[in-house]
Amino acid sequence: SQTIHQWPATLVQPVGSPLSLECTVEGTSNPNLYWYRQAAGRGLQLLFYSVGIGQISSEVPQNLSASRPQDRQFILSSKKLLLSDSGFYLCAWNSPGAGGSTSYNEQFFGPGTRLTVL
Amino acid sequence: KNEVEQSPQNLTAQEGEFITINCSYSVGISALHWLQQHPGGGIVSLFMLSSGKKKHGRLIATINIQEKHSSLHITASHPRDSAVYICAARGGATNKLIFGTGTLLAVQP
Numbered sequence: 001s002q003t004i005h006q007w008p009a010t011l012v013q014p015v016g017s018p019l020s021l022e023c024t025v026e027g028t029s030n031p032n033l034y035w036y037r038q039a040a041g042r043g044l045q046l047l048f049y050s051v052g053i054g055q056i057s058s059e060v061p062q063n064l065s066a067s068r069p070q071d072r073q074f075i076l077s078s079k080k081l082l083l084s085d086s087g088f089y090l091c092a093w094n095s096p097g098a099g100g101s102t103s104y105n106e107q108f109f110g111p112g113t114r115l116t117v118l
Numbered sequence: 119k120n121e122v123e124q125s126p127q128n129l130t131a132q133e134g135e136f137i138t139i140n141c142s143y144s145v146g147i148s149a150l151h152w153l154q155q156h157p158g159g160g161i162v163s164l165f166m167l168s169s170g171k172k173k174h175g176r177l178i179a180t181i182n183i184q185e186k187h188s189s190l191h192i193t194a195s196h197p198r199d200s201a202v203y204i205c206a207a208r209g210g211a212t213n214k215l216i217f218g219t220g221t222l223l224a225v226q227p
Binding site: 038041042043044045046049059088090092106107108109111112114 | 120151158159160163166220
């Protein structure tokens, strides 16, 4: 069966510090991978998605970047955190659709990382 | 105006009540998802549907493509159903998931 892991579960960081959040998926190959952010009182917002190693698409301009160094590993980073980066970060995966596109298939979410920037 | 809107934003029910959460969207969609987010933050996918109706246990999801509307129903509600229920539509210009802001459901014993 497939599982998705995220760490750390919670993180408190000062403004201006770097960030690295990790997401790994087990039990599947070549998944589509997604990073979402849920700010307080707001809906989920798609930040990045990846259809393969080294392939990253950014949905919104921001202070964050993403990388996919391995097939089932997705990393969210920042060189200098801002207060507005606080939120709940969720990683998700689904099976690729025809042609390897971000597909219509159901997405499965990780447990999330709660980031507080002070 | 958000492309995906849910109502109500907050809902309190007594155990055993029949619950309905509504979702309206303004974009053309290929699929609509219902998700459940527990107090700890973890998200579980409940349904993905593009037409008609789906049922899983006490949960029922319906969608009316013409009216751009979907509903999530919970029969015989239980306190363990307390969670945030999120509607997400796949569609629009980017064909990505567009999320509603969620409905906070509290079921009291």
